[in-house]
Amino acid sequence: MIFDVAFSTLLRKEVMRFWKVSMQTITAPVLSSLLYLLIFSHVLADNVKVYEGKLAYVAFLIPGLVMMTVLQNAFANTSSSLIQSKMSGNMIFILLTPITPIQMFLAYVLGAMIRGVIVGIAVYLASLIWAPVMPAHLEWMLLFGVLGSAIMGILGLIAGIYADKFDQLSGFTNFFVTPLTFLAGVFYSIKSLPPFWQALSHANPFFYMIDGFRYGFFGLSDSSPWLSLAVVLSFALVLAMIALRMLQTGYKLRH
Amino acid sequence: MPAVDIRALAKSYPKVKALDGVDLRVEEGEFFALLGPNGAGKTTLISILAGLSRASSGTAAVMGHDVVSDFRAARQLLGVVPQEVVFDPFFSVRETLRLSAGYYGVRNPDPWIDELLGHLDLSKKADANMRSLSGGMKRRVLVAQALVHKPPVIVLDEPTAGVDVELRQSLWGFIKSLNQQGHTIILTTHYLEEAETLCERVAMLKQGKIVALDRTANLLKGVGGIKVKLSCHKLPDAYQSKIIANDTQKQGTYSLHLANYAELEALLNRLRTMDIAIEELRIEEADLEQAFLKIMGAHA
Numbered sequence: 001m002i003f004d005v006a007f008s009t010l011l012r013k014e015v016m017r018f019w020k021v022s023m024q025t026i027t028a029p030v031l032s033s034l035l036y037l038l039i040f041s042h043v044l045a046d047n048v049k050v051y052e053g054k055l056a057y058v059a060f061l062i063p064g065l066v067m068m069t070v071l072q073n074a075f076a077n078t079s080s081s082l083i084q085s086k087m088s089g090n091m092i093f094i095l096l097t098p099i100t101p102i103q104m105f106l107a108y109v110l111g112a113m114i115r116g117v118i119v120g121i122a123v124y125l126a127s128l129i130w131a132p133v134m135p136a137h138l139e140w141m142l143l144f145g146v147l148g149s150a151i152m153g154i155l156g157l158i159a160g161i162y163a164d165k166f167d168q169l170s171g172f173t174n175f176f177v178t179p180l181t182f183l184a185g186v187f188y189s190i191k192s193l194p195p196f197w198q199a200l201s202h203a204n205p206f207f208y209m210i211d212g213f214r215y216g217f218f219g220l221s222d223s224s225p226w227l228s229l230a231v232v233l234s235f236a237l238v239l240a241m242i243a244l245r246m247l248q249t250g251y252k253l254r255h
Numbered sequence: 256m257p258a259v260d261i262r263a264l265a266k267s268y269p270k271v272k273a274l275d276g277v278d279l280r281v282e283e284g285e286f287f288a289l290l291g292p293n294g295a296g297k298t299t300l301i302s303i304l305a306g307l308s309r310a311s312s313g314t315a316a317v318m319g320h321d322v323v324s325d326f327r328a329a330r331q332l333l334g335v336v337p338q339e340v341v342f343d344p345f346f347s348v349r350e351t352l353r354l355s356a357g358y359y360g361v362r363n364p365d366p367w368i369d370e371l372l373g374h375l376d377l378s379k380k381a382d383a384n385m386r387s388l389s390g391g392m393k394r395r396v397l398v399a400q401a402l403v404h405k406p407p408v409i410v411l412d413e414p415t416a417g418v419d420v421e422l423r424q425s426l427w428g429f430i431k432s433l434n435q436q437g438h439t440i441i442l443t444t445h446y447l448e449e450a451e452t453l454c455e456r457v458a459m460l461k462q463g464k465i466v467a468l469d470r471t472a473n474l475l476k477g478v479g480g481i482k483v484k485l486s487c488h489k490l491p492d493a494y495q496s497k498i499i500a501n502d503t504q505k506q507g508t509y510s511l512h513l514a515n516y517a518e519l520e521a522l523l524n525r526l527r528t529m530d531i532a533i534e535e536l537r538i539e540e541a542d543l544e545q546a547f548l549k550i551m552g553a554h555a
Contacts, residue, residue, distance in 0.1 A: 009357025017345050089341035093351075093400065096305055096335055097358035098327040255308050 007103040010094065014111025018077055025073070026119055033069045033123045037061060040187060041130060050189045051220050058131045060214075063141075064186035066124045067213040070145060071206065074116030074152035075159075075177055078108050082160025083169050086253075095254060101247035105157070105240070112153030113146065120145060133217055140225055141216025147232050148209040152177075154239040161246050161253060180206045190222050205235045256319045258283045258408045258439035259304065264313035266299050266463075273299040275463035276313070281441055281456075283318075283407070286434045288450035288471075289443045290547060291460035297443040298338055300460070301412050305335045317408055331359060334406035338413045338443075340393045342385040348372070348396055349381045352403055359404035371399040374429045376422070391418045398426065402433075409433065411442040415449065427453060451475075451543040459550055466554045471543065478541035478549055483511045483519060486535035491525050499548065507534075512545065 018025040041058040050060045085091040094104065127133070135141040155177070163169040184206035190198050201207050202223070212228035215221035221228070247253070259281040266274040274296045281287045289297050302308035304315050306322050306329070314321060320328035343351060349368065356364030372378045375395040380388060388396065394417065401409060411430070415423045431453065434440045444450055450457060450471070457474055459467040467474060482499070486508045490498075497511040513519050519538070526533060 005360040005362060006358050009354055012357070013354050016350070020345055085343070088344070089337075089339055090343040092307060092337055092341065093343065093355060094358060095307055096330060096333075097355075098330045098360070099358055100327065250309065254306065255302075 002100075002103055002106065004103075006097065006099045007107055010099060010103065010107035011110055014077070014081060014107060015114055017081055018111075018115050025077070025115060026122065029069055029073050029119050030122045030126065033065050034126055037065055037127055037130060044187075048188065048192075050192075051218075055218060055220065056131065059133050059218075060189070061187065062124070062127045062131060062133045063214045063217045064210055066120050066127070067145070067148060067210045068181050068184075068186045069123045070116040070120035070149050071152045071181055071209065072177065073119045074112040074149040075156040075173070077112040077115045078153050078156030079160040079163075079169055079173070080156075081108065081111070082157060083163055083166060086160070087166065091253065101244060104247055105154075105244055108157050109150055109153040109243075112156055113149040116149035116152065117145065120149075135217045136219045137216050139216075141213060143229070144209060144213040144216060144232065147229075147236055148213065151205075151209065151232065151236045151239060154236070154243050157243045158239065158246065161243075161251060164252070180204055181210075183207075184210045185222060186210055205231060208232050208235075256283070257281060258285065258318055259441065260314075260316045260319070261300070261304070262314050264300070264303060264315055265311045266296075266303060266308065267311045272463050274303075274310075277460075277463070277465055279458060279465065279468070281439060283439055284434070284437055285439055285441075285456060286431075286454050287439070287441045288454035288457045289441060289460065290447065290450060290457060290543075291443075292551065294462075295460040296463040297460055298412055299463075301335065301410055301441075301443070304410065305333060306330055331404065332407055334401035334404065334409045336394075336397050336401045336409075336411040336414050338416070340390055340397065340417075342388075342393050342396065344384070344386045347382050347384050348377060348388070351385060351396060352399055355400045356403045361404050364403060367405070368399070368403065371402055375399055376425065391422055394418055395422070395426070407437070408439045409441070411440070413443055413445065415444065415446060423449075447544045447547055448542070457543070459547065461551060461554050464554075467546075467550045474546045474550075475541050475543065478546045480512055480514045480541060481516065481519065482539040482541060482545060483513055483522075484535070484537040484539070485509045485511060485533065487526065487531050487533050489529075489531055491522075491529060491531075493525075494522060499545065 040061060045057045048057045050057060159169060159172045163172065183201065184204050185201065190201040190207065193201065208223065208228040208231040211221045211223050212225050212232060215225040257280040261277055261279040264274050264277045277300060291297050299308060303310045304317065304322060306326050316322060317329040318332045320332065322329045352368045353364055372381055375398060377392065377395055380392060385393065398414060415426060418426065430440060454471055457469065457471050458465050488507055490509055494511060497513060499510045499512050
């Protein structure tokens with residue numbers, strides 16, 4: 001049985017962990033996203049045309065910001081939980097128990113998804129003050145929201161297991177996760193980029209998560225949603241296999 | 256079926272052999288001590304048993320369940336009190352214990368948690384955050400965590416380090432009662448007198464090998480002789496070799512190991528003829544510490 005008491009306890013622990021410091025884990029990221037929204041929409045609204053002017057810039061920006069927040073927070077949840085447990089030594093509370101690798105994987109990743117989705121919903125609701133953007137294709141939006149948060153939860157799991165120190169992890173966040181999310185077309189349509197940068201953006205898996213999510217809102221996107229789905233699904237699969245392999249072999253957890 | 260069955264267990268790290276072919280069986284219901292100097296491999300052995308480390312070769316099983324191929328059953332039957340005091344600063348004592356119980360699949364753990372808190376004198380701290388606890392209290396929470404799923408085999412890695420004397424007594428009282436109820440107890444400790452009074456059987460490890468494995472009583476018999484504590488301003492040269500190495504901190508105070516009372520008689524005569532006054536004299540029976548030093552010395 002995968003979904004037994006042990007699994008639900010670990011999931012509950014993961015949720016309790018971020019909930020107890022919700023000021024840091026929920027309120028703060030929501031606030032910074034709203035600041036982006038406020039500033040970028042004020043500065044750029046009249047200067048940036050997206051999708052040949054078919055869409056107001058503020059409306060374009062909102063799904064991107066929501067998804068960026070979902071992705072960054074899902075990543076932060078697993079990665080910080082793992083590194084904290086490893087550094088303080090309390091990882092053994094989980095390693096000593098009969099919890100299986102697949103249960104660990106699912107509980108950690110689901111915990112990350114829950115945080116990502118909560119923060120995303122909060123940003124979305126607050127953004128309604130600026131522009132009432134409604135998803136046109138709810139199923140696409142949900143699909144990409146769920147898959148994106150799962151991917152980043154898995155990536156955080158890998159980074160948290162791999163990192164030996166806090167600064168290694170923050171390096172991973174600062175030099176990998178943040179740039180790739182910022183450059184994934186949150187603030188602009190990549191069609192506005194010179195060809196070289198456009199091509200490079202297509203090599204960024206984060207671009208497909210955000211583009212697909214945006215398609216869920218407007219039915220408009222830089223790439224076909226099916227292509228995005230294919231890329232995102234394969235990315236998820238590869239990362240899941242790496243993470244599961246790490247947990248099964250006890251990489252950096254069981255010596 | 257033995258509670259713990261370890262066969263040809265070896266563990267190599269890039270630079271050291273932490274375990275070098277250990278065979279060990281601990282029967283159900285035993286109170287067993289694992290002794291050895293720092294770096295002897297005690298914690299490595301426990302880590303492999305608990306699944307925290309992987310053996311390089313050999314096998315280990317808890318109540319007949321291999322710790323690798325049948326790890327779920329093995330871990331369910333094992334409770335481990337780790338040597339280092341670790342805790343999760345996000346949670347209170349009760350939350351910590353509820354989570355641990357949940358990881359082992361225990362439903363409705365509160366009655367047993369309350370009982371554990373009572374035994375470990377932690378009831379008043381049930382809702383305190385882990386951060387606010389003293390070191391000794393945190394250690395007792397670790398004991399409670401190891402017992403929260405009522406495991407038949409309990410391993411304690413230096414459980415009383417940093418715990419004050421009074422609490423040490425009550426902790427051992429509790430562990431003894433668990434042993435009387437049928438739990439198998441395996442402990443590592445630096446306090447040899449603890450092992451001597453509590454444990455029926457002792458294994459001594461040195462450099463990853465078992466150098467002695469016997470009933471405590473037999474090990475003590477093996478030492479033989481008597482331990483004499485003597486205060487005098489000078490000791491005849493012939494007796495310098497009888498000094499027990501670790502016990503000469505105080506100037507003019509000697510701990511000697513003598514074969515029998517006749518040898519003591521001879522020593523006393525010698526002192527008298529040399530006109531050396533005895534300020535203090537105490538005779539003790541052999542203890543596990545002597546056995547330990549003798550065995551460790553023999554395998555130097």
